[in-house]
Amino acid sequence: MPLISNRAKAMPESPIRKLSILAEKVVKEGKHVFHLNIGQPDIAPPIEALDAVRKHKLEVLAYSESIGFKSLREKLAKYYIKQRITVSFDDILVTTGASEALLFTLGCITDPDDEIIVQEPFYANYYGFSTQSRIKIVPLTSTIDNGFALSSIKDFEKCITDKTKAILICNPSNPTGYLYTKEEIKKLSALAIKYNLFLISDEVYREFVYDDLEHYSILQEKSINDHAIVVDSVSKRYSMCGARIGCIVSKNKSFIQTATKFAQARLSPPTFAQIASEAALDAPESYYIETVAKYKARRDVLVEGLRQIPGVKVALPNGGFYCIVELPIKDADHFTKWLLETFHVNKETVMLAPASGFYYNHNRGLNQVRIAYVLDIEDLKKAINILRLALEQYSEEESLTLYNYEINA
Amino acid sequence: MPLISNRAKAMPESPIRKLSILAEKVVKEGKHVFHLNIGQPDIAPPIEALDAVRKHKLEVLAYSESIGFKSLREKLAKYYIKQRITVSFDDILVTTGASEALLFTLGCITDPDDEIIVQEPFYANYYGFSTQSRIKIVPLTSTIDNGFALSSIKDFEKCITDKTKAILICNPSNPTGYLYTKEEIKKLSALAIKYNLFLISDEVYREFVYDDLEHYSILQEKSINDHAIVVDSVSKRYSMCGARIGCIVSKNKSFIQTATKFAQARLSPPTFAQIASEAALDAPESYYIETVAKYKARRDVLVEGLRQIPGVKVALPNGGFYCIVELPIKDADHFTKWLLETFHVNKETVMLAPASGFYYNHNRGLNQVRIAYVLDIEDLKKAINILRLALEQYSEEESLTLYNYEINA
Numbered sequence: 001m002p003l004i005s006n007r008a009k010a011m012p013e014s015p016i017r018k019l020s021i022l023a024e025k026v027v028k029e030g031k032h033v034f035h036l037n038i039g040q041p042d043i044a045p046p047i048e049a050l051d052a053v054r055k056h057k058l059e060v061l062a063y064s065e066s067i068g069f070k071s072l073r074e075k076l077a078k079y080y081i082k083q084r085i086t087v088s089f090d091d092i093l094v095t096t097g098a099s100e101a102l103l104f105t106l107g108c109i110t111d112p113d114d115e116i117i118v119q120e121p122f123y124a125n126y127y128g129f130s131t132q133s134r135i136k137i138v139p140l141t142s143t144i145d146n147g148f149a150l151s152s153i154k155d156f157e158k159c160i161t162d163k164t165k166a167i168l169i170c171n172p173s174n175p176t177g178y179l180y181t182k183e184e185i186k187k188l189s190a191l192a193i194k195y196n197l198f199l200i201s202d203e204v205y206r207e208f209v210y211d212d213l214e215h216y217s218i219l220q221e222k223s224i225n226d227h228a229i230v231v232d233s234v235s236k237r238y239s240m241c242g243a244r245i246g247c248i249v250s251k252n253k254s255f256i257q258t259a260t261k262f263a264q265a266r267l268s269p270p271t272f273a274q275i276a277s278e279a280a281l282d283a284p285e286s287y288y289i290e291t292v293a294k295y296k297a298r299r300d301v302l303v304e305g306l307r308q309i310p311g312v313k314v315a316l317p318n319g320g321f322y323c324i325v326e327l328p329i330k331d332a333d334h335f336t337k338w339l340l341e342t343f344h345v346n347k348e349t350v351m352l353a354p355a356s357g358f359y360y361n362h363n364r365g366l367n368q369v370r371i372a373y374v375l376d377i378e379d380l381k382k383a384i385n386i387l388r389l390a391l392e393q394y395s396e397e398e399s400l401t402l403y404n405y406e407i408n409a
Numbered sequence: 410m411p412l413i414s415n416r417a418k419a420m421p422e423s424p425i426r427k428l429s430i431l432a433e434k435v436v437k438e439g440k441h442v443f444h445l446n447i448g449q450p451d452i453a454p455p456i457e458a459l460d461a462v463r464k465h466k467l468e469v470l471a472y473s474e475s476i477g478f479k480s481l482r483e484k485l486a487k488y489y490i491k492q493r494i495t496v497s498f499d500d501i502l503v504t505t506g507a508s509e510a511l512l513f514t515l516g517c518i519t520d521p522d523d524e525i526i527v528q529e530p531f532y533a534n535y536y537g538f539s540t541q542s543r544i545k546i547v548p549l550t551s552t553i554d555n556g557f558a559l560s561s562i563k564d565f566e567k568c569i570t571d572k573t574k575a576i577l578i579c580n581p582s583n584p585t586g587y588l589y590t591k592e593e594i595k596k597l598s599a600l601a602i603k604y605n606l607f608l609i610s611d612e613v614y615r616e617f618v619y620d621d622l623e624h625y626s627i628l629q630e631k632s633i634n635d636h637a638i639v640v641d642s643v644s645k646r647y648s649m650c651g652a653r654i655g656c657i658v659s660k661n662k663s664f665i666q667t668a669t670k671f672a673q674a675r676l677s678p679p680t681f682a683q684i685a686s687e688a689a690l691d692a693p694e695s696y697y698i699e700t701v702a703k704y705k706a707r708r709d710v711l712v713e714g715l716r717q718i719p720g721v722k723v724a725l726p727n728g729g730f731y732c733i734v735e736l737p738i739k740d741a742d743h744f745t746k747w748l749l750e751t752f753h754v755n756k757e758t759v760m761l762a763p764a765s766g767f768y769y770n771h772n773r774g775l776n777q778v779r780i781a782y783v784l785d786i787e788d789l790k791k792a793i794n795i796l797r798l799a800l801e802q803y804s805e806e807e808s809l810t811l812y813n814y815e816i817n818a
Contacts, residue, residue, distance in 0.1 A: 271651030
């Protein structure tokens with residue numbers, strides 16, 4: 001049999017999806033599973049988006065421009081200007097999700113064995129895209145104790161080698177919910193200039209910011225126009241994960257021209273999804289306000305609930321809809337499986353995403369999980385209660401197992 | 410300014426799309442352009458597909474399974490069985506177009522600097538995907554004189570090194586229209602076994618086969634179950650280029666499992682497009698029959714028309730909807746630009762795809778163009794007439810230019 005490549009062997013399984021088969025199995029057996037593991041919002045997309053697709057008048061389903069509908073790019077530019085990000089449609093290239101935006105970006109700016117510095121815990125698929133691109137992630141660990149704030153610039157400088165091509169952040173962060181401050185963005189910008197690096201910011205959660213804080217985009221830093229690359233998507237903003245529309249935004253013309261070659265090779269982004277995305281941009285202000293209010297209320301319920309469970313630690317997330325939670329356990333992977341297979345409260349259980357998959361070194365974050373607060377408040381309360389009861393029982397069983405192990409050893 | 414990567418610099422511009430800006434310009438100036446350059450069918454998709462999207466009842470636009478809707482994979486399996494290709498839904502992974510199918514495939518089976526053997530002229534984007542994957546295409550040139558038939562197995566063997574991971578064919582071929590015979594497929598299969606290589610077949614034009622010939626898929630060769638990977642798409646079969654749905658089909662379980670990791674990293678294929686693609690599979694037999702009859706009639710008109718132009722050479726394409734045409738000129742790139750910029754018949758002109766972009770070495774095929782017969786017969790006749798008149802005028806101007814050049818030299 002011909003062989004699988006080394007890069008493919010190194011490709012990670014998704015820590016969010018790898019337990020899906022087990023989850024499907026227990027659901028078939030009659031359990032209800034509250035999904036705290038995946039950032040799949042339950043919120044409806046703007047009705048404008050769904051209707052636009054219903055009313056489509058296409059007779060021929062042609063390729064679109066490789067860089068996306070011009071009308072969509074123009075509307076996106078207007079959207080950014082509203083966010084105080086001054087770009088024109090020429091600075092925008094439409095992609096098949098932020099996933100493709102990041103793959104194109106890595107293709108444009110790195111060669112095999114190059115390095116990018118990423119604050120960890122990071123969005124697990126960054127590891128997949130880097131492996132696919134045959135480059136190395138150099139992780140800089142942030143900790144729960146200071147809410148996953150940016151590492152010091154000195155620590156960043158220690159990571160820089162002649163192979164370093166970029167710094168990649170997610171702002172607000174998936175999985176930590178941390179919102180980078182304007183000051184932190186300015187520090188990173190200075191660093192990018194000093195070492196002539198690209199600064200890539202994944203800003204797909206831009207709107208989801210709480211506690212009267214403001215999102216500050218790297219594109220608002222004029223000094224780094226040639227360095228700044230924003231990766232974006234409609235998946236979370238409009239709860240349109242299934243559309244698969246994202247974009248790359250950069251004032252660096254040579255970068256956008258280069259990315260266009262990658263876009264041409266795969267022909268075009270999906271047409272129906274572009275129609276939906278263009279219409280979504282017509283959503284009234286109230287859509288954003290209501291959505292953010294919903295997430296904020298959920299966050300408050302979640303964090304308050306979690307903090308009442310003995311031994312659980314959580315940093316208040318200021319943005320996005322995730323948080324990293326430290327649990328009084330040794331192995332979140334085992335705990336997650338146990339929750340699905342063994343535990344239930346009236347045939348209900350929860351599914352978590354073990355956090356180790358969000359660290360470069362999978363031996364980190366073993367006692368942490370990522371929780372996505374994408375359930376309505378009543379379900380969220382039930383899920384927290386299940387988690388509380390589960391931790392009680394698990395810690396008893398765990399110490400018992402340990403005891404047995406010691407006897408048998 | 411931070412630098413663009415070497416792989417990105419090596420990414421080719423699309424030979425099909427690179428002149429699009431010029432074409433747009435002349436259209437704005439009032440010229441009508443007959444597009445013979447791009448395989449963008451004018452044919453309508455099955456009404457079932459467009460209607461399914463119009464009638465969608467989605468309230469939440471969620472990620473689908475990374476490997477695609479199970480219902481779509483099941484229906485695809487039934488479609489393949491009808492084509493005498495015995496596969497189950499487990500052997501099928503839904504992708505965002507055949508483009509992604511090929512990128513995943515190369516990712517799964519090659520590491521940087523590995524080699525794949527490709528019969529040339531080949532679909533230009535194979536070069537883009539290989540560059541993106543940092544691997545090398547080893548081209549084997551086929552010629553217009555024997556209709557672009559498969560090179561001899563001896564010639565293939567000469568190309569095999571310890572870096573060779575796969576042979577890639579397109580059957581029927583874009584850009585030549587050549588349909589590989591059952592005998593040729595059997596020879597390639599034996600070669601794949603002998604050297605333990607993957608055999609990748611891009612079969613997106615499977616249905617478009619003429620003159621009572623039959624398509625023989627590599628998946629019909631049971632002996633190479635572990636070697637055979639088919640790349641497929643709904644783009645051409647159902648004239649749904651803008652949907653962006655394709656798939657990978659293979660009986661090699663380990664390969665499909667590996668490709669699943671790539672699929673998970675990019676989350677899911679587009680939802681609306683999956684809905685459309687699933688419905689397209691309900692198209693009645695008459696849809697296929699009528700579409701093939703249309704292309705066959707166009708092919709006949711095109712080939713007959715071209716053969717009446719002095720100095721033009723074309724091999725009868727048995728499949729697909731392209732052919733490579735040799736013209737009595739020196740530089741098809743120059744001729745194509747001249748057609749757009751300078752020439753017109755009553756403000757009408759044609760756009761061609763210079764064939765050099767379909768060869769690994771862009772100095773090959775300089776006097777060839779690829780023609781896609783995706784226009785209706787009346788337009789096709791007009792386009793051929795324009796091409797005939799253009800060649801007359803061009804050859805006069807070309808010899809004049811040459812004469813002037815000699816005087817000035």
